[in-house]
Amino acid sequence: MQTPLLSYYGDDLTGSTDVMEALSSHGVETALFLKIPEAALLERFAHCRAFGLAGTSRSQTPDWMAEHLPSAFAWLKSLQALIAHYKVCSTFDSSPAVGNIGKAIEIGREVFGKAPVPLVLGAPEIRRYTSFGNLFAAFRGETYRIDRHPVMSRHPVTPMDEADIRLHLSRQTSLRTGLVDIAQLASADADAVTDFAFSEGNDIVLLDVAGAESQAAVGRQLWRKRCSGVQFACGSSGLEYALVREWHRLGVLGEAPVFTAPGPVDRLAVVSGSVSPTTERQIRNAIQNGFEGIGVDPIALSAAGSGATLEDAMARGLAVLKGGRSVILYTALGPASDRGSAIGLEDGSRHRMGERLGLLLKELVTRAGLRRAVIAGGDTSSHALSQLSVDALTLRLPLPQSPGSPLCTAHSADPSIDGIEVALKGGQVGLDDYFAMIRDGRAAS
Structure with a gap:
């Protein structure tokens, strides 16, 4: 099996298929497993360049995460992909008690090492944006700050009442979160600013994505800053969309595949x-x-x-x-x-x-x-x-x-x-x- 470009754990199933779509539709053939596969099953998909594991951590407690995520992350690490991604919902809805993203990152750092963890949430393809560390999401043609979103601010389990991702994460972990914002990414000093954010004592570094230009810039920084060994990262499918831009720029990927519609079924x-x-x-x-x-x-x-x-x-x-x-x-x-x-x-x-x-x-x-x-x-x-x-x-x-x-x-x-x-x-x-x-x-x- 060739060295995969990416492996990921999805914190729910729809988020896991979201990543698979972002990758496969751009020529990174991806297999998504429902549990850690046995060797024979993995071998059936040896031609793939990315592998996912669909999980349920978005709806689980920190104690559940402590019991189940280490083995899932260890499996991702065993694949030796260049980047291992803990995939979260693009609306980042989570709380200290349910779907605690900070806890998941802490566990990831125990498995993959203490290098700063890049965090990417903005994904214009699904109308999610981060600007100066704040998260925005569209609903019915209008874009809202997440804490004013008509649906996510009232989520029945994990309502989003804070748009500043650094503040939101601070309720879930003592890890320090830095930021590379859209203005810095667009500047001539983008590399130096990013290097500083990854070296000034931050445990997590949020990178803003608010449009095509910042997405391309983030893709370049993610690929440039990946650590030796396996880089652990966190975020939405925006991380994959950013990486795909960079892989295309570098010629890592060929032409995108053509998918034919399967046509109707009589009953669904x-x-x-x-x-x-x-x-x-x-x-x-x-x-x-x-x-x-x-x-x-x-x-x-x-x-x-x-x-x-x-x-x-x-x-x-x-x-x-x-x-x-x-x-x-x-x-x-x-x-x-x-x-x-x-x-x-x-x-x-x-x-x-x-x-x-x-x-x-x-x-x-x-x-x-x-x-x-x-x-x-x-x-x-x-x-x-x-x-x-x-x-x-x-x-x-x-x-x-x-x-x-x-x-x-x-x-x-x-x-x-x-x-x-x-x-x-x-x-x-x-x-x-x-x-x-x-x-x-x-x-x-």
Whole structure:
């Protein structure tokens, strides 16, 4: 196996496929594993130039991270890729108690060494920007500072009430975070300023990306500053988008591959645990375009004895599919119907809801003979796909109009699952007609 350009751990599944899309669509063929692969499985993808491991740390506690991340990071290190990336959501939503990014970086430094950790969040491709250390994100055509974002400032588990990333991180770790801002990156002294930020006692260095020029500059600095051995880095898929620019400039990559649309399927099954208004609009749009929507009680589904609820949802979903229609089974229809406050994190109920949506989807796929499916919700996707006997994912079709939510090919030892196409959609991601777009196998309206 050739030396990989990059390895990464995604803190949820949709974020992991986001990175795979950013890399594979630019010619860096990527395999994404659902757990640390055995040697034979890894060998099947030896031709790839990047490898990912999809995790669930975005919805986990610091104690969980301390137990599970060291072995995941050790596996990344064993691949000897030039850069190892801890991938986080581009909205950086996290807290000391849940999805603690500072804790993850501390663990990464224990595994990879004490060199300063570059942090990149800005990704214009998905309308995320950092400027002078503050994070901004778009919503419905308008860009907001993250602490004023209509959705992320009110996230049900990890609301973002601070836009200054250095201040936000200071609540999660005592590590010191420096900054190379957009003005410094554009200056004639960009190299010297960056060198100073990486040597003045900082443990983490945030690099601003607010547009194409700063993204190109950050890509150059990331590649220039990579340490001997494996460089540990943190950030969104903006890190990959910046690196791809630099790799293209240096001639490391050839021409980008051409992806052909797979065309329509007669029926599609969707399960959704998202409470996002974006997903709400997508569900309503799909119902107006031939899908049947079925609400599933999230409290009953996440309860320890949820067998009857699961069986009922399964029977109703199969009836729709056998009637020749596509179906969406959802636990919420937007923030107004969010019942998340009644679902505990400590007792595993939140994770259990995602797992049971996965069990539901597996039954729908196998019993109805489906070849394409969708899971909506970042945390939901991570726990749901683990129930589908999927070993790895590769990119089937990037979606330029809805970046970060591509159509993937599933690889599995289970012949009823192997080769199916699956899309994992984060709550804030996608156009209103996303589900119809996936059903129809097209990249745009």
